[in-house]
Amino acid sequence: MAKKKENQNQVETPVTEKRESFYEMSHRLRKEQEEKEPKPKSIPLEHLHPYPDHPYKVLDDDSMDALTQSILERGVLTPILVRERDHDPYEYDIIAGHRRVHAARKAGLTSVPAIICNVSRDEAAIMVVDSNLHRERILPSERARAYKMWYDAQKRQGKRSDLTSSHVETKSRTDEEMADIFDTSRAQIQRYLRLIDLIPELLDLVDEDRIALSVGVELSYLPDDLQYIVLGQIEELDCTPSYAQANHMHKEAAAGTLTETRISEMMEQEKPNQKLKVTIPMEKLSPYFRKDATPQDIQTYILKLLEDDRIRRKKARDRDAR
Numbered sequence: 001m002a003k004k005k006e007n008q009n010q011v012e013t014p015v016t017e018k019r020e021s022f023y024e025m026s027h028r029l030r031k032e033q034e035e036k037e038p039k040p041k042s043i044p045l046e047h048l049h050p051y052p053d054h055p056y057k058v059l060d061d062d063s064m065d066a067l068t069q070s071i072l073e074r075g076v077l078t079p080i081l082v083r084e085r086d087h088d089p090y091e092y093d094i095i096a097g098h099r100r101v102h103a104a105r106k107a108g109l110t111s112v113p114a115i116i117c118n119v120s121r122d123e124a125a126i127m128v129v130d131s132n133l134h135r136e137r138i139l140p141s142e143r144a145r146a147y148k149m150w151y152d153a154q155k156r157q158g159k160r161s162d163l164t165s166s167h168v169e170t171k172s173r174t175d176e177e178m179a180d181i182f183d184t185s186r187a188q189i190q191r192y193l194r195l196i197d198l199i200p201e202l203l204d205l206v207d208e209d210r211i212a213l214s215v216g217v218e219l220s221y222l223p224d225d226l227q228y229i230v231l232g233q234i235e236e237l238d239c240t241p242s243y244a245q246a247n248h249m250h251k252e253a254a255a256g257t258l259t260e261t262r263i264s265e266m267m268e269q270e271k272p273n274q275k276l277k278v279t280i281p282m283e284k285l286s287p288y289f290r291k292d293a294t295p296q297d298i299q300t301y302i303l304k305l306l307e308d309d310r311i312r313r314k315k316a317r318d319r320d321a322r
Helices: 002-009 022-036 062-074 098-106 121-130 140-156 174-181 186-197 200-207 213-219 224-237 243-255 260-268 282-288 295-321
Strands: 041-044 080-084 092-096 111-116
Touching (some): 062 098, 080 121, 092 098, 098 111, 140 200, 186 213, 200 213, 224 260, 243 260
Parallel strands (some): 080 111
Antiparallel strands (some): 041 111
């Protein structure tokens, strides 16, 4: 009887499940993560299109040659990012990877790996901007168009649109938000956005460092017809306006007193920092440079050759003096 009572007091030990090992858990979590991540898909190049108003230039330069050679040897290692076009299935706008697609075409590929992003047009526009702003060198025109694309996307999503106002402080300004995101000042954001109003030829001169950013900003306030007059004077006189001259043009244009005669008078004035220049016709230099070489590229290369020659001659003199 006592034995029966003792058995009733005993608690049955539940059967426990086998514990998952650390290796098994890691493998399971990694597999779950991989299943969540989108898989690359091979998309024919003929179905890929540059993103509308893509702000960055795709140049056939030395960097592009190197990328093309890399793709020839190893293929496209990093998938591009695309978005399916609205109401146009199986056609895609490139979000990130314009250079890879161009290089793939040059390498003779017919398709590239791509990840299809399920994002809105405005989300894609912001991704386009973000994917390229980390580049080492970005032209002023590229930065200006990128900021404008980012701003327009935010504006369509219901953000404030007070970038065109003066320096009056307001709350929740979009330009202040941009300054935080792009690690710059609100004033610098505004300067780049002003460049959008430059005629293409003057914007090219800013990209080539022939016109300073601050000068380009002042000239952007001139109507297009007066900007073309300034361009004509630059070509005729082979000089560019100083900041003071561009600022005077800005003020007179705002007052309605700026004319072709006034522009000529200002441009013909000798600037304090104006010095004797050596001009070499482009047709004499072109046989020695790539077709896509900019005046700044040519200047940098010539100066490097001169510096190398100076060092070589100095070493020769030092040897002779021994």
